[in-house]
Amino acid sequence: MLLTKAEIRQVILGGAVSLVGIAGFVGLATFALLLSSGTSSILTAVFEPYILRVLRFTLLQALLSTLLSVVFAIPVAQALARQRHFPGRIWIIRLMAVPMGLPVLIGALGLIGIWGRLGILNSLLLELGMAEPISIYGLSGILLAHVFFNMPLACRLMLAALERVPAEYWLMASGLGMRPGSIFRFIEWPVLRSVIPGIAGLIFMLCATSFTLVLTLGGGPAATTVEVAIYQSLRFDFDPGRAVALSLLQIVLTAVILGGLSLLPAPEDEGMTAGKAVRRPDGQLLTARLADGSVVMLAALFLGLPLMSVVLAGLRSDLMKLLSERIFWQSAATSLAISISAAVLALLISMTLVSARRAVLLRGSAAPGARAFFAATGGASSLVLLVPPIVLATGWFLALTNFGDVSVFAPLLIVAINALMSLPFVMRVLEPAFIVHKRRTQKLAASLGVTGWARLRLVDMPALFKPMLTAFSFAMALSLGDLGAVALFGSDSFVTLPWLVYSRMGSYRTNDADGLALILGLVCLLLTIAGTMGPARREGAFHA
Template sequence: MAARQHPLVRSSAHKLDVPLWLGALAWLAVVGMGLASLAALLSRVTLGDVAALWRDPYLMGVVRFTLTQAMLSTLMSVALALPVAIALARRPRFPGRRLLVRTMELSLVIPTLIALFGLVAVHGRQGWAAPLWQALTGGSAGYLYGLSGIVLAHVFYNLPLSARLLLQALERQPEANWRLAAQLGLTRRAIWRALEWPVIRRVLPRLAALVFTLCFTSFAIVMTLGGGPRATTLEVALYQALKFEGDLAQAALLALVQLTICLSLWALALRHGGATQLIAASARRMPLGRWWRRDALGITRYLDALWLAGLALLLLPPLVAVVVAGLGGLPDLVSSGSSLWPATALSLSMATGAGVGALLVALTLLAGSAQLHRRERSGAAALMEGGGQLILVIPALVLGTGLFLLLRPSLGGGWQGYALVVLVNACMALPFAMQVLRGALFDAPVAQRRLADQLGIHGIARWRWLVWPRLRRPLGLALAYAMTLSLGDFSVIALFGSPSRPTLPMLLYQQLGGYRWQGAAATALVLLVVVVAVFALLERLSRRLPRYRQSRYWPTGARRHA
């Protein structure tokens, strides 16, 4: 005879489950917005425009340069990330490892203009590295501008991200594999062939596609370091055509070219690559067994030290330069009564709106996907979850351009433009929020899920006892990622924002363009502090949220029947 359900379980069953129609509505809103943007772009382009693209030497030069810089940046970032990730996996404990790994994890959310400010302070013509470059070459340090500077900035961003994701894949290897390799005395080459390369090969296609997309759609880096028309990418040309020239047809054509290349690349990567996490998990303590690796002895230790020292020299000096320069310029900026604090308030309000919006849509899509999985409709579940990944193949500026063309007759200035920025930023953050929350919602222990299903635990009871204890921390992390990504946005705000009411990234760009070095230094420091403070505050709040004790996970009656 079936066990009686606990009264609390019975009363809450099926009442507070997210309705499937709500998940479908969220999916239709996200996908419909993307398709509507695409339709708006297609309506502006004719076959004659496409033919004119191939005959225009300037536009073809833009396409070639965009592909060249993206391929060079991807090749260097991923190729250099391989030995760095392997060195970190071989060396689970050394002084400063935790700081280095944390800095690598921040590479995804550090605003682009902060990194650019630090790179200019270190590698610019008057930067910290200028005397060393002049002593070695006899010339001025002008390598930061043009193609070399763009590639350097992309490597600064994407090498640590790639290395962290590769390290995460290597750390998932079972401890028994490394113990067996030690017992068999496998050589360095054998370990690479049997343990490391099979893991890296599954991750590599999607990782390369992710890095290529980030470099291909780079905006602020090219705007700042491009150095002229010869170093213009599709993203910058699209912005110029829409903002300064008013050529809607050319902007739509460039957006479609960009979208076609990104879609083709991701279709190829999804076909040949395994799953790749977009978010690196927090650094965890390595087991002691990982210390005993035969390939970690001899000359390998010196090579590993060389790779890790190179990574530290790439990452740390620009961030230190931001702090040092910002502390020197902050008193003058505060006393001058500038627009720093209104820009900070505007950035935080927009980031909060985008973060909360991304979080709600992510939870709705994942809850709908979970219901479809429970009904054994895996195809529909994958389709619903895939709708949230739309921004990975439709760059933010392309999405914003399509929405601008779609809403142009009725789109006004002021709050309407900023509302559109919040909407696009929420779409930008959606894939990363879903990536963080997915594991908490879907990876609950099988025994707990099966027991909850057998007892008919649904609604508020299932949320309280099964979902919330696992979702509490990822919820804060997802909101932190969504807000910091919005805080650092420059491409969308540059298109729809007002120069008279700038956000922090726009204010920093205006100060850099006006050669107001002290003000730019203080603004960069404030932006960095705001990003770090948002992360720290949300992480602390997620830890302090109410946690139900183990004795409350299951009601007394449910534990008795179990």
């Protein structure tokens, strides 16, 4: 055993404290929801025609968004997989990563700039004599926005699966003279069929819990999801009973979706390979190259034009005026303080949970309690998936209403909610790096007597700095661009950058909103880039 019993107890205690803190924060919010309204009134509210209509629309838009995202991603992934030497291919793949790290509100502004009433596309159609044929608001706008954000995710996952197909498959296909239709049927489709259920389930989950996009592009009561209805019930109607019923309905909905995702089979291995260079026979013909090039360019335009619209609209705004406003610096300071605090808290919680899980493994106990603790520390980061941020905010909003002005507690609540929101990603980045590092260094460090602060400074930090930086920057960017947790607590005295952008949009000060969106987007982009930087890890150091 490389850790003493006292050290193992300390590490497990730290993990237990974090676990209790997470469970307590989520549990108290859920308990407040249950306590705020009686069972009979909840059941009555759940079966209201309005709530049933909201539930139907939530499921409908999630289903359609998932279907469109997956269907459109298949030809793009096929084209990128076939054309490995397509000019600018690597930049197009990188472009597909941008919407995943972009604040949702900025993406919505970019889509409005292209598809909105005064957008580029409608302006061109008006020149042709058509009277505003495209509407960005309502169901069509929600679907368009969800495809914009989720199609790149589906495409990258499908492309990764297709690129794992052994080169020997393509060699045999070439030898057999298989045509593109046969190649899709016997090689590509079996691969895609194995990953599409997981991809579709993930996208359905993201669309069913969508808040900012629906709030921005919903267009009224006819296009409202459960999470937006929760916000409206408290922010505008102040109907706690309905908010409670909707929140519990959202918890049940996410639990059913997560349960369904857990039942999906894992993708199968494509087979053994000798690692030869891939030469696909179906991408060599001129017609195939032209078709694939057209598909890839259409996808690049679909993703790139809204991003370009944000940049151009932001540059046309009076940036110097915005930078001179006191409210900008106040909101920027608030957002920066919240995002840094949330990222630090997420890192600390993750490190205590990861360390505790490793200590349980080192202890080697097969007792049911040890196994339960190990499973609980692993699943703690996923609680925010079961109880989404807007539901957590609603629970704490109702719980703290009796203690005076809720906005006083807003900064602490938003920090905690944003930390939990980024915890799944932070855990998935840190745990593999932590386990590999400890496996490589623990024996040598123990034999040299390097412990405590010296080990942290000389051994752990040089090796774990890069994954910690990646996790920290992503958590900070996620918190910086979040509107969901702030929506219930935003006010004149408590303003973040996303809330300021949304407020300027709501007051029809679109030029200001465009400029603020550009600034916020650049900051989030720089944070994303920073997460990929850092000193290279010295692989040869402290290996066991």
